[in-house]
Amino acid sequence: MATAKKVTKKKSTKKPRKTWQDDIKTMLLQMRKELLQDVSESMRAESDHLKHDIGDFYDHASNDRDRELALMLADREREKLTHVDDSLKRIDLGTYGICESCDEVIDKERLMAMPFTKLCLSCQEDLERG
Numbered sequence: 001m002a003t004a005k006k007v008t009k010k011k012s013t014k015k016p017r018k019t020w021q022d023d024i025k026t027m028l029l030q031m032r033k034e035l036l037q038d039v040s041e042s043m044r045a046e047s048d049h050l051k052h053d054i055g056d057f058y059d060h061a062s063n064d065r066d067r068e069l070a071l072m073l074a075d076r077e078r079e080k081l082t083h084v085d086d087s088l089k090r091i092d093l094g095t096y097g098i099c100e101s102c103d104e105v106i107d108k109e110r111l112m113a114m115p116f117t118k119l120c121l122s123c124q125e126d127l128e129r130g
């Protein structure tokens, strides 16, 4: 028998108990799902507009404005998605929750409230004080 080339990844059952990082990961994945839904919805609205435009050649100006709005929204969502992906990547790398400025561990409560933050509270305060 040939050795199976495709090794199906079995979920390790001896994983340590759920950590708060898992909670944040779950939260981020949920956020990601919702964002992708939003983006695909606005993209669908966008293509509806395009279909409409073909038979509606003269009334372009107002449609353009609508389209701009839809694109702007999608941009903001895409930006948030970037933050979500970045945070998820850092969770996988094990660098999530570590202050970029002083290398201290960021408070769990702070991360729960602001999952994209890369600074601990005191560094953030220093930054704001200037």
Ligand SMILES: [Zn+2]
Pocket: 099, 100, 101, 102, 103, 104, 119, 120, 121, 122, 123, 124
């Ligand atoms: Zn810090």
